[in-house]
Amino acid sequence: MTLTEAPAPRLVRPYQHYVYAYPHKTAYRPLRREEASLRALWAQEPKGALSLYFHIPFCEVRCGFCNLFTRIGAPDGLTTAYLDALERQAAAVREALGEGARFANAAFGGGTPTFLEAAELERLCDLAEQGLGADLTAVPLSVEASPATATTDRLAVLAERGTTRLSLGVQSFVDAEARTAVRPQRRADVEAALGRIRAAAIPLLNIDLIYGIDGQTERSWRHSLDAALAWRPEELYLYPLYVRPLTGLGRHRDRAPGQGEAEWDEQRLRLYRHGRDHLLAHGYEQVSMRMFRRADAPATGGEDYACQTDGMVGLGCGARSYTSALHYSFDYAVDMHRIRGIVDDYTARGTEDFRHADFGWWTDAEEARRRHLLQSLLQAGGMPVVDYTARFGTSPTDDFATELGRFADRGWLDDSAGPGLLRLSPEGLAHSDALGPELFSAAVRERMAAYELK
Structure with a gap:
């Protein structure tokens, strides 16, 4: 069996698409209710090591580069209505999962989960534990936060309820760069938030930084890196800046910030390499293009969870769920007006409305192979061929001969790794x-290209 695609253009832009899930939501389409019953979808699925995700679609501001599913602020009563809807969804999902469902890890993302007040975070944790049966103190729990919302009372709740990882979106410690990225914050406030996080004694701190901001230089990038390193975070994520349609930056620019596309690509590659080498020299190990982990960082458990095969249960209007046959979610949008409408629709749903999937992508054996290769190969440790063959009964070098040959020709594969x-x-x-987008199937490419931005 050979799963190949037409050769890609010889000249390849390095920054095309951030592949954090395959396929992207823009490949999802409306599902017929009769074919997407959650009970039927989960009936034959292995449920011994699921991943649990709660999506909170609120932020105090929306950064200029952000194309995530989130809205600014929440009118009086909206967060309560949203948590009420989460409770109804949790009841429907637990019923669909049936007996024997176990969670290997959990995460609260968004948006900004810490937009919720301390008492609301308590309720969110109760929904995970009492509503779905997840023991948050026994599994890794990751929570995203912003400097303004990382308050002492919120952090105390998260620490008490078992949070093992707190991810803080900083992006830049240079105030002028933060303003350029339309992320209004002061370094003094960021440093204060980091102090509160360390005082809360959450075991693992992650700091997100962005490179490629207009006017950013190796010197200013290193300034941010060193400011982050001063806190000895267990993890650091280095993200290249993207300017996406319908985002704050995208509405005001029709090309890369302040320069041509080729120059911007070169700037980002230069800053990436500088950041990578700087972190490696300071005792960090590279886990992926974006992720760096301190070599002596403590283990937080959950190492047996395999994203390639184990399922995901997502709750909230921006969450994804994965079974072996279907990836599903609610409607997707970037435009703020459309997002508000989707949030309002979500909060108005009754329990019965949560018993089926709305939008999704039906996967098959070919797509499962692609997803496995993508999620393994993009990790710095690579993919053991024996794992692929044990799952699919074929060889990745046969299934993806054209793509892997192309990657080898470009010097993208490590020849020293062995067969x-x-x-x-x-x-x-x-x-x-x-590299990631070149492994997308023709069907996924077609769906993504046909998606109408909203």
Whole structure:
């Protein structure tokens, strides 16, 4: 069996698409209610090591680069109505999962989960534990936060309820760069938030930083890196800046900030390499193009969870869920007006409305192979060939001969890894956002291209 695509153009832009899930939501389409009963979808699924995700679609501001599903602020009563809807959805999902469902990890994302007040965060944790049966103190729990919402009372709740990882979106410690990225914050406020997080004694701190901001130089980038390193975070994520349609930056620019596309690509590659080398020199290990972990960081458990095969249960209007046959979610939008409408629709739903999937992508054996290769190869450790063969009964070098041959020709594969391991070279990792999209199937490409932005 050979799963190949037409050769890609010879000249490849390094920053095309951030592949954090496959396929992207823009490939999802409306589902017929009769074919998407949650009870039927989950009936034959392995449920011993599920991932649990709660999506909170609120932020105090929306950054200029953000194309995530989130709205600014919440009118009086909206967060309560949203938590009420989450409770109804949790009841429907627990019923669909049936007996024997166990969770290997949990995450609260968004949006900004810490937009919720302390008492609301308590209720969110109760929904996970009492509503779905997840023991948050026994599994890794990751929570996203912003400096303004990382308050002492909220952090106390999260620490008490078992949070093992707190991810803080900083993006830049240079105030002028933060303003350019339309992220209004002061470094003094960021430092104060980091102090509160460390005082809360949550085991693992992650700091998000962005490179490629207009006017950013190696010197200013290093300034942000060193400011982050001063807190000895267990993890650091380095994200390239993207300017996406319907975002704040996208509405005001028709090309990369302040320069041509090729120049911007070169700036981002240069800053990426500088940041990568700087972190490696300071005792961090590279996990993926974006993720770096301190070599002596403590383990937080959940290492047996395999994103390639284990399912995900997502609750909230922006959450995804994964079964072996269907990836599903609610409607997707970037435009603020459309997002508000989707949030309002979600909060008005009754329990019965949550017993089926709304939008999704039916997967098949070919897509499962692509997803497995994507999610494994984009990790710095690479993919053991034996794992792929044990799952699918075929060889990845046969199934993806054309793509892997192309990657090898570009120097993106590590020749020293040996025949039993498919692993990216340092330059391959640097081009993850080009390599990943080349593994998309023709069907996914067609769906994504036909998606109407909203």
